[in-house]
Amino acid sequence: MANRLGTIARDLGRMLEALAGLILVSVLIPLVWREWWVVPGMVLSGILPLLVGVGLSRTFQDAEDPGRLHGMMIAASGWFFVAVFGSVPFLLIAWTAQLDPGVLNVPVRFTTTGTEAYSTLAAFQNPLNGFFESMSGFTGTGLTMSVHEDVLPHTLQWWRSFIEWVGGVGVIVLTTAILARPGSGSLTLYESEARSEKIHPSIVSTVRTIWWIFLLFTFFSILVLWLAGMPMWDAINHAMTGLATGGFSITDNSIATYDSVAIDFALIPIMILGSIAFPIHYLILRGDLRNLYRDLQTRWGFIFFGLGTLILTALLFDQGFYQTEAIVVAGIVLQGQAATLFQTFRFALFQFVSAASCTGFQTAGSLGPGWSPQAQLTVTFGMVVGAAAGSTVGGIKLIRLLTLAKGTLFRIRGVFYPASAVRTFRLNGRALSTEEAAQEFEEAAIITFLWVLFLGLGAFVLMLSVPMGPDGFTLENVLFEVASAQGNVGLSSGITGPGMPTITKVMFLFNMWIGRLEIIPVLVLLRSIFVSMEVYE
């Protein structure tokens, strides 16, 4: 037990050291924006995980390399504590504004009761709200406790975007890239963070290549958004959260704030880039574009986005939700039904890609009460499934859905063959033996079962804790919100906010946590804690 704790504590310490680095680097932002009053809070927020991290990693530096059990416990506890320590900047900056020490010259808008800036920042005086924001950021969810994101200090706007950007690739991937440790331990940890794909034989090289790709795409995305008309600060933040399929925005109404066709269509390829697996990106950058249709997940990703968009467009057009008299697109004036169809397609495409890529950007303002239940459930299905494993998305992942679908067909067809027949199960170009196929099928079935189980549990808790019925929320609103939290998406039907009950916040925190790690590592951690506490034998 002591050995196990030592290994966990050492690697947890390394993750906290990496987190401290992220916070301390972010001190540049208040210096650039001249937000001097947040600097002490940011520095203190960085020193805290640094001390704890260095203390743990030094004390247990000789601990054993992690095994599979350790790996899962490190991933689960690491993500939990990174979110805890990552919430400190929210807490300290909110309390700095509240206490308003004269020497720091806190801007009046943050200290005057009744202003939007005050109430938005004051929400983070509650540590649970900061923890929620931090967990939502690191897991790439995007559900927020900020009522008016546009009035937050630039430092907190950056911190929200930055943690989503890092969390999209993974905290362990970051730690491995920076604090490289050759050997089997890194691979175990990497796999525990819901990743299995390898670009190179060495895991350290793989994670560094992932960061190389991610940085290159980030710069490209920033410039694309800026060209589409976003101000540079907005472009930087939205490129980071869009590519990481996180979905935090620095504007009050997400992407709907801009009401720009160009920005909507510029963000779609960025969200799609984030939902393609990194090894495929690598092959494409090496000149092999054919992987866009050769790779099973990528091909089905495009089919999934296309089909979902068509269904959603048809549902919303039938509902007549986006009746438009006239709209100008690229200098062409569309009128009447053509204008309505274009607007419906525009919002359906954006919202379905945003949901299925698990980004969570919103352009359609009435996802909650306005859209028909069928339209909401179509988007919910997109959020539950997600896109490619090995990318930055959440959800069950397309590969598992395809494995289940193909596996089910394989089983049914098997009945028509003699018992002695030797059959091969083909998946993504691989020929699998019966045992291998059974293992793939079992893994996909277990994750899907757990996903649906916790979706149901979350929905149950939500239905008990938020107002339901004609004056409250509907079942489809509840399923939408829980699927959004657990799928690490961030679209909201209007339930999430600082005023929601504590039990709902705790449930969503749990949903986001298990969703990011694909559930099993968290269950392994909880079981280990319960066993060690002798809750059960």
Place this chain on the structure above:
Amino acid sequence: MHLEKIPFVGTLLAAGADDTVFDILLLLGPLVIVLITILGRTSLTVLLAVAYTSVFVGYIAYKSMATTESKT
């Protein structure tokens, strides 16, 4: 020259796709963004951003065609 030996960014560049153009784009990216931030939205900065994104997309397309031709 070994990429690893370049100060600060050597390790990152060495992890890339072994392609000078992408490495240059990676190095130029932050510089272009800072320049645009300082100068604002002008004809020059728009041209700069268009050039950067065009080279990125165009080079992927060119590389893909070159790779396909060499394989056939």
